[in-house]
Amino acid sequence: MLEIQDIRKTFFEGTPNEVQALRGVSLSIQRGSFVCVIGTNGSGKSTLLNAVAGAFIVDSGQIELDGTDITHFPEHRRAKLIGRVFQDPFSGTAPSMTIAENLALASRRGQSRGLTWALTPSRRENLRDRVAAMGLNLEDRLNNPIGTLSGGQRQSLTLLMAALVKPSLLLLDEHTAALDPKSADQVIRLTQDIVSRDQLTTLMVTHSMHQAAHLGDRVVMMDKGRVACDISGQEKKRLRPDDLLSRFEDLRRANQLDESAAEMLRSQYV
Amino acid sequence: MTLLIGSLTIALILSLLAFGILISFRVVAFEDLTVDGSMTLGGAMAAAMIVRGTHPVVATMCGSLSAAVAGAVTATLHTKFGINRLLSGILVMTGLYSVNLRVMGKSNLPLLSQRTVMDYADALSKNVFHGQSIVHLAGWEASARDLSSLLLMLCVTTTIGGLLFVFFRTNLGLAVQAIGDNSRMIRSLGVNVELMTTLALFVGNGVIGLSGALLAQYQGFADVQMGIGMMVWGIASVILGETLVGTKKIGFLISGAVMGSILFRLLVAIALRWGLNPNDLKLITSAFVFGALVVPRFISRGSRLVRRKQNA
Ligand SMILES: Nc1ncnc2c1ncn2[C@@H]1O[C@H](COP(=O)(O)OP(=O)(O)OP(=O)(O)O)[C@@H](O)[C@H]1O
Ligand SMILES: [Mg+2]
Numbered sequence: 001m002l003e004i005q006d007i008r009k010t011f012f013e014g015t016p017n018e019v020q021a022l023r024g025v026s027l028s029i030q031r032g033s034f035v036c037v038i039g040t041n042g043s044g045k046s047t048l049l050n051a052v053a054g055a056f057i058v059d060s061g062q063i064e065l066d067g068t069d070i071t072h073f074p075e076h077r078r079a080k081l082i083g084r085v086f087q088d089p090f091s092g093t094a095p096s097m098t099i100a101e102n103l104a105l106a107s108r109r110g111q112s113r114g115l116t117w118a119l120t121p122s123r124r125e126n127l128r129d130r131v132a133a134m135g136l137n138l139e140d141r142l143n144n145p146i147g148t149l150s151g152g153q154r155q156s157l158t159l160l161m162a163a164l165v166k167p168s169l170l171l172l173d174e175h176t177a178a179l180d181p182k183s184a185d186q187v188i189r190l191t192q193d194i195v196s197r198d199q200l201t202t203l204m205v206t207h208s209m210h211q212a213a214h215l216g217d218r219v220v221m222m223d224k225g226r227v228a229c230d231i232s233g234q235e236k237k238r239l240r241p242d243d244l245l246s247r248f249e250d251l252r253r254a255n256q257l258d259e260s261a262a263e264m265l266r267s268q269y270v
Numbered sequence: 271m272t273l274l275i276g277s278l279t280i281a282l283i284l285s286l287l288a289f290g291i292l293i294s295f296r297v298v299a300f301e302d303l304t305v306d307g308s309m310t311l312g313g314a315m316a317a318a319m320i321v322r323g324t325h326p327v328v329a330t331m332c333g334s335l336s337a338a339v340a341g342a343v344t345a346t347l348h349t350k351f352g353i354n355r356l357l358s359g360i361l362v363m364t365g366l367y368s369v370n371l372r373v374m375g376k377s378n379l380p381l382l383s384q385r386t387v388m389d390y391a392d393a394l395s396k397n398v399f400h401g402q403s404i405v406h407l408a409g410w411e412a413s414a415r416d417l418s419s420l421l422l423m424l425c426v427t428t429t430i431g432g433l434l435f436v437f438f439r440t441n442l443g444l445a446v447q448a449i450g451d452n453s454r455m456i457r458s459l460g461v462n463v464e465l466m467t468t469l470a471l472f473v474g475n476g477v478i479g480l481s482g483a484l485l486a487q488y489q490g491f492a493d494v495q496m497g498i499g500m501m502v503w504g505i506a507s508v509i510l511g512e513t514l515v516g517t518k519k520i521g522f523l524i525s526g527a528v529m530g531s532i533l534f535r536l537l538v539a540i541a542l543r544w545g546l547n548p549n550d551l552k553l554i555t556s557a558f559v560f561g562a563l564v565v566p567r568f569i570s571r572g573s574r575l576v577r578r579k580q581n582a
Binding site for chain 2: 053074075076077079080082084086090091092093094095096097101104105106108109110111113114115116117118119145161
């Protein structure tokens with residue numbers, strides 16, 4: 001379904017600020033699979049999702065989605081296949097447009113937008129039902145600007161918008177990180193509902209070991225722009241947050257070892 | 271009375287300019303400096319074609335279309351060649367100065383005996399006022415010709431405003447609106463932001479060119495300087511309109527632009543009546559826009575300070 005082959009991305013190449021954000025990531029994700037991506041800050045999780053979504057074109061490697069080679073597609077062309085929710089609740093919705101207008105925009109994701117009426121009565125009715133089904137009591141506020149809603153409500157709506165037209169792939173980048181614990185729980189529950197109802201193939205970045213252990217059927221841990229470990233099947237089912245923490249600890253120790261070894265070599269030979 | 275009617279007519283013509291500014295500066299948040307050039311281009315193109323005997327309606331549409339193309343060029347310089355927005359606008363505006371001189375053949379082109387769209391106002395006058403040359407209006411005397419010009423412009427402005435409103439309720443129009451509000455989001459929903467920005471500048475400058483073409487025909491000449499300072503004028507109208515309607519809904523913003531344009535024109539007319547030197551007008555307009563941009567910030571900062579003092 002999603003085939004990522006040895007993608008690489010370096011920012012500011014050839015300058016002192018050079019960052020090798022992705023150093024050869026390969027990942028193969030099956031249809032209907034729900035993958036959690038974890039890793040320390042700066043390990044390249046967001047960059048991986050951005051590479052798939054097309055925020056930039058990768059330096060090398062190949063990305064195939066649904067049998068289509070999308071490596072060189074611009075972002076707006078990939079949108080036909082991909083639904084996204086960002087970390088920042090302000091990124092996923094247009095604040096001064098109404099809830100109904102935002103949903104209407106999302107209901108044509110990846111389709112042509114012509115000079116046809118955007119919010120026909122039947123479309124409005126349909127959107128109202130979808131909002132009501134979320135159980136957030138927002139169905140009577142469809143004409144309010146979305147900027148007047150709380151972060152949690154906006155994030156829930158963004159999730160609904162991402163799945164309004166069924167995407168081949170759903171990308172969630174720490175979409176609960178900016179929310180208070182209660183709203184975060186609500187958004188996670190909504191995520192589970194939507195993903196399981198539509199059998200969506202999902203790639204979710206999270207910093208919560210709890211979420212990573214309990215959600216989905218696979219965990220990918222990233223480190224320094226590479227996949228450090230990949231846990232699925234029975235092993236994932238048995239996985240507990242503590243196991244993930246100890247894996248982080250292992251990684252940290254290995255990194256330290258690398259660095260101290262390099263330091264030793266440098267002091268001896270340079 | 272004549273002065274008032276004349277002011278209103280010009281205000282309505284310039285509210286088309288305000289529509290264009292609204293689309294580029296507000297709806298897609300593109301600081302488009304083409305305006306001064308494209309407004310003149312609209313007037314110059316229409317006047318030059320009318321002088322050569324083209325039907326005035328066709329000439330007006332060509333004026334509008336040529337200005338629209340100028341807007342699309344500005345957008346393309348930015349989106350395709352990565353030139354900064356302000357610089358793209360400046361390049362096109364500067365280039366247009368020469369183009370406008372070429373189009374007109376000289377720096378001022380009078381429309382004396384030619385047929386212009388204002389002749390439709392005369393036809394209108396015959397129908398509405400049955401050939402009277404003086405109309406009594408609530409105790410005032412007004413020339414039928416002036417009144418019918420006003421009526422004609424009212425029709426044009428209402429039609430264009432209505433068309434824009436309808437456009438912004440369509441799927442395409444909604445996508446264009448989202449660009450200025452959250453371009454990252456609308457890109458992730460599959461909209462080609464570069465293409466839509468170009469479309470918006472095409473439409474915006476087209477309306478501005480229409481304004482220029484009508485203004486040239488109303489005042490009876492096109493001048494290579496006629497667009498200078500028009501951008502700031504339009505911004506002033508849009509800001510005034512926003513303040514008047516107090517919401518960001520597109521329908522209100524469109525009608526606000528008309529109201530802002532009228533109010534601003536009347537304010538200027540009054541100031542001129544009181545002896546303001548016309549040469550100072552552009553300075554005053556700039557100062558006004560500066561004030562309109564800064565004062566709200568001071569007010570909110572002031573109220574924050576007051577609140578902090580109360581809390582302390
Ligand atoms: N657009 C960009 N331009 C320059 N550098 C970037 C860009 N995006 C990411 N980077 C760099 O790439 C590296 C990986 O960043 P990335 O955002 O992918 O990390 P992350 O794993 O998502 O971290 P976090 O957990 O903090 O979100 C960082 O060093 C970052 O500074
Ligand atoms: Mg990140």
